[in-house]
Amino acid sequence: MALEDTNNKLLPPKHIAIIMDGNGRWAKKRGLPRTAGHAAGGETFRTIANYCRSIGVKYLTVYAFSTENWKRSEEEISGLMKLLAKYLREGLRDMEKNHVRFRFFGDLSRLSPELRKLCEDAQSRSAQYHEVTVNFCLNYGGRDEIVRAARSFAEDVAAGKAKPEMLTEQLFGTYLDSEGVPDPELVIRPSGEMRISNFLPWQTAYSEFVFMNVLWPDFTPADLDAAIEEYHRRNRRFGGA
Ligand code: IPE
Ligand code: IPE
Ligand code: MG
Secondary structure (H helix, E strand, C coil): CCCECCCCCECCCCEEEEECCCHHHHHHHCCCCHHHHHHHHHHHHHHHHHHHHHHCCCEEEEEEEECCHHHCCHHHHHHHHHHHHHHHHHHHHHHHHHCEEEEEECCHHHCCHHHHHHHHHHHHHCCCCCCEEEEEEEEECHHHHHHHHHHHHHHHHHCCCCCHHHCCHHHHHCCCCCCCCCCCCEEEECCCCCCCCCCCCCCCCCCEEEECCCCHHHCCHHHHHHHHHHHHHCCCCCCCC
16 A cells, blocks of 8 residues: 555654643643643653654644743743753754754744744754754744734835735745745644644644644654554545535
């Protein structure tokens, strides 16, 4: 069967996007602080990113911090930012070995100067790699992304670099953070919640969604395989008959 590789496993989609949710509940169940859940979730991210690379996923997009997550306590936010810096430093170290390209979706201007610098370094130093791309959504909100894109198109119009009638879906896509990245075929949300929480509304217009009842820190490569199998059972019509 064309969809299977030599190990009889279904070939993965080219682009998988994951809402890494459930860290807080995982910690609560164990009587631990929420930050311990985020640390465990960070380990899961590392495992799943490596697994995706090993099975040939070309793009992995992960929701790490939303524009709404600033509503959380200062303690939780600073813990999360420290963890993000740790995984970025580590990712930067392994980048040359693994040839992973890092990109960031979201408004980085609200991050601390140190974290922002780490993101910018990771993005520019890995821009030469094209085998695998990990897109981190950091201070990301889908509506915010669309508004920023609309503003920058309007600026181009005001500067005489574009005309309103030039705007197409394709051109608008080039103003988005995801410029040049194909839309995700599959979006996975663990933790049992069935909503998208402002994650990639433009890019997921025709994505398949798989909602799973496992908390992100407990998510394993076998869960990813199960989501991919579910994806292959779907009948994607894209509006056709
Ligand atoms: C996801 O886990 C991580 C972030 C949103 C940063 P949560 O912290 O939302 O975990 P729950 O949903 O409270 O269990
Ligand atoms: C979405 O999860 C954001 C991330 C996983 C980074 P949330 O936990 O913030 O979403 P809601 O509040 O349950 O919708
Ligand atoms: Mg949550």
